[in-house]
Amino acid sequence: MKAVVIAPGERDSDRLVELPDPVPAEGELLVEVLSVGVDGTDDELVAGEYGEAPAGEEHLVIGHESLGRVREPAGGLSAGQLVAAIVRRPDPVPCLNCAHDEWDYCLNGRYTERGIKGRHGFLAEYYTERPEYVVAVPDELASVGMVVEPTTIGEKALEQVETIQRRLTWRPQRALVTGAGPIGLLAAALLALRDLEVVVYDKAESGPKLDLVGELGARYVQADSLPLGHDLAGEVGPIDIAIEATGFSPLGFGLLDTIGPNGVAVLTGVSGGGRRSELPVDHLNLEAVLHNKVLVGTVNADRANFEAAVRDLAAVQERWPGWLDRMITRRVPLERYSEALSRGPQDVKVVVDVAAS
Ligand SMILES: [Zn+2]
Numbered sequence: 001m002k003a004v005v006i007a008p009g010e011r012d013s014d015r016l017v018e019l020p021d022p023v024p025a026e027g028e029l030l031v032e033v034l035s036v037g038v039d040g041t042d043d044e045l046v047a048g049e050y051g052e053a054p055a056g057e058e059h060l061v062i063g064h065e066s067l068g069r070v071r072e073p074a075g076g077l078s079a080g081q082l083v084a085a086i087v088r089r090p091d092p093v094p095c096l097n098c099a100h101d102e103w104d105y106c107l108n109g110r111y112t113e114r115g116i117k118g119r120h121g122f123l124a125e126y127y128t129e130r131p132e133y134v135v136a137v138p139d140e141l142a143s144v145g146m147v148v149e150p151t152t153i154g155e156k157a158l159e160q161v162e163t164i165q166r167r168l169t170w171r172p173q174r175a176l177v178t179g180a181g182p183i184g185l186l187a188a189a190l191l192a193l194r195d196l197e198v199v200v201y202d203k204a205e206s207g208p209k210l211d212l213v214g215e216l217g218a219r220y221v222q223a224d225s226l227p228l229g230h231d232l233a234g235e236v237g238p239i240d241i242a243i244e245a246t247g248f249s250p251l252g253f254g255l256l257d258t259i260g261p262n263g264v265a266v267l268t269g270v271s272g273g274g275r276r277s278e279l280p281v282d283h284l285n286l287e288a289v290l291h292n293k294v295l296v297g298t299v300n301a302d303r304a305n306f307e308a309a310v311r312d313l314a315a316v317q318e319r320w321p322g323w324l325d326r327m328i329t330r331r332v333p334l335e336r337y338s339e340a341l342s343r344g345p346q347d348v349k350v351v352v353d354v355a356a357s
Contacts (some may be wrong), residue, residue, distance in 0.1 A: 003124030004337050005059040008051035014062070016337065024128040030072035031083060031134070033354040035331070036123045037065030037146040038340045039182065040270075041116060046341055049272070052117045063123025063352075064115035067137065067145035075131025082137040084148035084310070085122060085129055088113050088300050104156065104300035113300075123337065125354060135306045141313055144324040146351055147186060151309035152301030154187030157243050157266040158194075159305065160298050164264055168292075172240035173197055176232070176258065180209040180220075182349045183268060184245035185327060189316045191241070192216040199236050201228065202246075207346055208329055215323055229257040238263070245269055250277040253295070256284045261291040266298055 001021050007013040024030045045051040045062050053060040070081045077083065090098035091110035097103070103111050115121015137145040165172075175191040177184045180202035191198045198218035202209060205222055213220040219236065226232050228251060233239055238260030244252045247269025255265035257280075287293060301309075317324055330350045332339045340350045 001125035002334060003061045003120075004063065004334075005061050006045055006051065007058060008045070008053050008060050009048050011048040012046060013048065014046045014338065014341070016335065017059075019061075019124065022126050022128045024072050024074070027074055028128045028130055029070055029074045029077060029083075029134065031068035031085070031127050031129060032071045033066060033068045033122050033125060033127065034082075034142075035067050035146045035351050035353045035355070036063040037150065037182070037349055037351050038063075038343075039065065039150065043341065044272070045116065050116070054118055054120060060115070061120035061122075061124050062115050063121035064113065065146045065149040066122035066127075067142075067148070068122070068127070069355075071126070077131050077134070077136060082139060082142060082145055083134040084137050084145055084306065085114065085127070086133045086135070086301075086303060086306055087115070087149060089119060089133070102302060104302050104305075123334075123352060123354070125334075132303070135303070135310055137310055138314055140317055141310070141324075144313070144317070144328065147182065147324060147327070147349060148306060148309045148313060150182050150349075151186045151190070151313055152305040153183050153245075153268050153298070154190045154243065155305040155308045155312065156298050156301045157187060157268055158190060159308075160266055160296050161241055161264045164294050164296065165262075168262060170240075170262065174199070174237055174239050175241040175243070176201060176236075176239045176255075177243045177245060178202070178228070178251055178255070179244070179246035179269065180204060180213060181245060182327065184243070185209070185212055185348065187243045187245060187268075188213065188218055189216055189320070189323070190312055191243075192218055193312060193315055193319065196241070197237075199232075199239070201232070204345065208326070208348055212323065212327055212348065215320055215326075228254050232258055233260060240264075242266065243268060247271045249275060250279065253277075253279055253284065256288055256293055256295050259293055262293070263291070264294045264296065266296055268298055
């Protein structure tokens, strides 16, 4: 089969190669890959900044946002069923959390991730997997099911918010999403689905992101037009939930000022650099204390988050028909996968179509 591999740690080592077709072990599924979404993690892998090959191997098959079709059934999943695969796998020890299927809360960092860390990914014609690590995707999501994985980031963020806010009586009305990339836009859709007033904050001055935000009935705020903090809150009203999806860390910490009383801000963006910044820490501390504010980080997702993402994407598809397809601004065939690795301002989600049709 054809697959896209990298040599982890080497810059621009990506290439399309021929590998032996995988053979499912007892109890495993064989899945034909239909399409794979590309994101910033893939860019880091190709830049040699991140990634790990499976033990004893030199190369890693990349790709972690997958949609496939079951070819050899197992575990109650029939042939022909669409599936999206979970990315992280428990560490071999396992730690307390991995032992309880909470691999996204792994304590020792020895978890593996398909297409990223120690396990081959899905940018290949086939993969094999145990049925507990895939979720069924309905046929209505056949063109967009590869966004299940990026949607799980928002699902877990909202799960964090719901869990934290059991501390009080709470009727959220307004949510802010910083960053209108795929993770931010999908989170905005989840919030709009819950009938919250949604504000999306991003640097883009024109292009598809603004249209996609508008189609959700959400408000778009261009970052240069209004600073975050009291200025934004003064303009739009108190913010109950904020989801940070840019990874620009000064912005993330500043959300403590932007959110309203009893609010929660969730950080989802990975900031790999060594940026230092001066922040008004007395003020932020005071805001957090006097207004019971919470700033929480979240990474990855568990099986329940994947199942919630499938349900909510079906609801998004029904409520805003075609919105998810319009979020996919470019699709390229497997042979031209490298074109998906360079994305411009007019791109939101770029997808590699692995299967021909
Ligand atoms: Zn663990």
